[in-house]
Amino acid sequence: MKAPLSTEALAVGYPGRRLVERVDIALRPGELVALIGVNGGGKSTLLHTLAGLHPPLAGKVRSLEAEIGTLSAVERARRMALVLTGRPAAGLMDVRTLVAMGRQPWTGHFGRLTEDDHRIIDGALQAVDVVHLAGRQLRELSDGEAQRVMIARALAQDTPVMLLDEPMAFLDLVNRLRLLRTLRQLAHDRQKAVLLSTHDLQSALDLCDRLLLIHDGRLWNGTPADAVVSGVLEALFSGEGLRFDPATRSFRAS
Amino acid sequence: MTRRNAWLLVALVAANLVLFLLHLLVGPVPLDVGDALAALFDGADGAGRVVRSVRLPEALTAVLAGSGLAVCGLLMQTLFRNPLAGPSVLGLSSGASLGVAVLMLARPLWLLAWMPAEFAVIVGAFVGAMAVLALIMLADKRMGDGVALLVVGLMVGYLCGAIIDVLQVAGPEGALKGFVLWGMGSFGGVVNERLPLLAAVVLPGLFVALWCMKALNALLLGETYAASLGVDVPRTRRTIMWTTGLLAGSITAFCGPIAFLGLATPHVARGLCRTSDHTTLLPITLLTGASLALCCDLIIKVPGAAGLPLNAITALLGAPVVAWVLWSGKRWARTA
Numbered sequence: 001m002k003a004p005l006s007t008e009a010l011a012v013g014y015p016g017r018r019l020v021e022r023v024d025i026a027l028r029p030g031e032l033v034a035l036i037g038v039n040g041g042g043k044s045t046l047l048h049t050l051a052g053l054h055p056p057l058a059g060k061v062r063s064l065e066a067e068i069g070t071l072s073a074v075e076r077a078r079r080m081a082l083v084l085t086g087r088p089a090a091g092l093m094d095v096r097t098l099v100a101m102g103r104q105p106w107t108g109h110f111g112r113l114t115e116d117d118h119r120i121i122d123g124a125l126q127a128v129d130v131v132h133l134a135g136r137q138l139r140e141l142s143d144g145e146a147q148r149v150m151i152a153r154a155l156a157q158d159t160p161v162m163l164l165d166e167p168m169a170f171l172d173l174v175n176r177l178r179l180l181r182t183l184r185q186l187a188h189d190r191q192k193a194v195l196l197s198t199h200d201l202q203s204a205l206d207l208c209d210r211l212l213l214i215h216d217g218r219l220w221n222g223t224p225a226d227a228v229v230s231g232v233l234e235a236l237f238s239g240e241g242l243r244f245d246p247a248t249r250s251f252r253a254s
Numbered sequence: 255m256t257r258r259n260a261w262l263l264v265a266l267v268a269a270n271l272v273l274f275l276l277h278l279l280v281g282p283v284p285l286d287v288g289d290a291l292a293a294l295f296d297g298a299d300g301a302g303r304v305v306r307s308v309r310l311p312e313a314l315t316a317v318l319a320g321s322g323l324a325v326c327g328l329l330m331q332t333l334f335r336n337p338l339a340g341p342s343v344l345g346l347s348s349g350a351s352l353g354v355a356v357l358m359l360a361r362p363l364w365l366l367a368w369m370p371a372e373f374a375v376i377v378g379a380f381v382g383a384m385a386v387l388a389l390i391m392l393a394d395k396r397m398g399d400g401v402a403l404l405v406v407g408l409m410v411g412y413l414c415g416a417i418i419d420v421l422q423v424a425g426p427e428g429a430l431k432g433f434v435l436w437g438m439g440s441f442g443g444v445v446n447e448r449l450p451l452l453a454a455v456v457l458p459g460l461f462v463a464l465w466c467m468k469a470l471n472a473l474l475l476g477e478t479y480a481a482s483l484g485v486d487v488p489r490t491r492r493t494i495m496w497t498t499g500l501l502a503g504s505i506t507a508f509c510g511p512i513a514f515l516g517l518a519t520p521h522v523a524r525g526l527c528r529t530s531d532h533t534t535l536l537p538i539t540l541l542t543g544a545s546l547a548l549c550c551d552l553i554i555k556v557p558g559a560a561g562l563p564l565n566a567i568t569a570l571l572g573a574p575v576v577a578w579v580l581w582s583g584k585r586w587a588r589t590a
Binding site (some may be wrong): 007048051053072073074075076077078080081084088089090091092093095097100101104105107109110111157 | 300306335358465467468471472474476478479481482483484487524528529531533
């Protein structure tokens with residue numbers, strides 16, 4: 001079976017500045033994958049390139065059989081949903097209306113919602129446990145709640161792939177773990193391919209099915225268990241005053 | 255749309271009808287409802303002429319200009335994600351004025367030779383408005399800061415004003431009076447013969463705005479989210495830009511630079527319908543704009559207030575709204 005999202009000899013970055021190259025990955029349905037790397041290493045750019053919102057420098061991004069550049073904006077939006085860091089200034093808009101925007105790629109010209117759309121929106125609100133917030137304004141919510149709402153919006157988009165750019169950036173430890181558990185459940189229960197970029201290596205080692213590590217302009221691809229024993233984690237942060245302790249699977253100041 | 259906002263829409267339509275009718279009654283020759291309606295449908299006498307060739311076109315112009323400027327303001331506020339955007343604050347009206355001033359005062363004959371004068375005024379206003387809009391969009395890309403954008407808009411306005419001053423001193427005596435009158439703003443200058451031309455620009459502009467409601471909603475979340483939701487962002491930006499330039503340019507050409515209506519109306523409309531969802535907000539803004547324009551024009555037509563420039567009234571009503579938006583900062587700064 002074709003992967004819902006795969007790359008072939010992909011290079012990402014900006015003209016004159018190659019950030020990551022020779023990326024050959026495939027996201028499988030039902031797995032939660034974390035993308036990890038130092039700041040400025042190309043996490044966001046890679047994610048935006050996978051989402052089809054940034055042109056690749058070389059190579060290909062494929063969604064099932066189709067190359068992403070050949071898809072229309074709407075076709076792309078039906079295959080991939082995106083969640084960004086923080087909350088947008090959405091104006092006067094209650095949570096339900098915001099989540100309903102996820103239906104845009106599927107609705108008609110004026111965005112009228114059908115019974116089916118409403119059912120999917122209800123399901124999305126339930127799945128991330130924000131039903132009780134449906135009537136509230138986005139700006140009144142806590143950071144954790146707002147991020148869950150943005151995930152509900154992506155869920156309502158009903159796509160096989162969900163890409164999240166540092167969704168846990170502003171969250172405390174409890175909310176980070178809660179969010180990651182939710183994403184893991186969504187990936188496993190709904191057979192979605194979920195890829196998130198994060199700095200929270202610890203939580204990613206504990207809860208993600210697979211890790212993608214950006215190191216020296218290349219992408220390391222493997223399970224958390226492989227990452228712990230392979231030495232790649234030490235290499236990733238070597239010289240940064242950190243030491244990785246495989247026994248506790250955590251970093252210590254050296 | 256909620257049931258409440260559907261009723262609001264109905265109420266606004268009714269308000270517009272009442273204001274429109276009032277418009278036919280008020281003026282130097284007061285009429286009662288019966289007279290006005292009779293004159294409207296079969297009047298060749300004095301009252302008929304007054305209603306059909308003076309008051310009716312003025313009321314229709316107010317409706318077109320008011321709704322056009324209001325929608326223009328909303329489009330700009332959504333596009334720039336800035337609650338203080340509007341055709342007058344960001345210098346579009348000034349750009350249009352400059353375009354008109356160049357044509358009316360400097361009279362470049364090579365240009366006017368192959369173009370009827372009325373058409374030239376529209377072209378001048380449109381080119382001026384588009385030039386400023388392009389500049390503002392460039393500034394927005396470079397600075398990405400709402401307040402800085404506002405300052406750029408004001409500076410462009412001052413600059414255009416200064417050039418207009420120079421043109422006024424250098425320009426011919428006769429043209430000057432016409433230009434100064436035009437600059438005060440008026441819905442009364444559009445005679446029946448020219449009304450179809452204004453309608454031919456404004457109505458398609460409004461239609462295009464209504465056609466884009468879904469994309470405008472997506473743009474509320476920012477351009478990246480909009481693109482991820484299937485919106486062709488560059489094309490939508492272009493469409494909104496052309497629509498805004500055409501609306502602001504043509505309305506300014508016909509009615510003069512009308513201050514604050516475009517900026518203030520979307521805020522009044524948001525206060526009324528309490529949502530930023532364009533499928534509700536856009537129609538409400540359109541109708542609110544028409545009502546406010548009719549209101550402002552009614553005020554200057556009341557005997558005793560005659561001779562007041564339209565811009566004095568729109569500023570009196572609009573400036574406090576702007577002040578209030580700034581004052582209540584956080585809450586409304588996010589509602590664009």
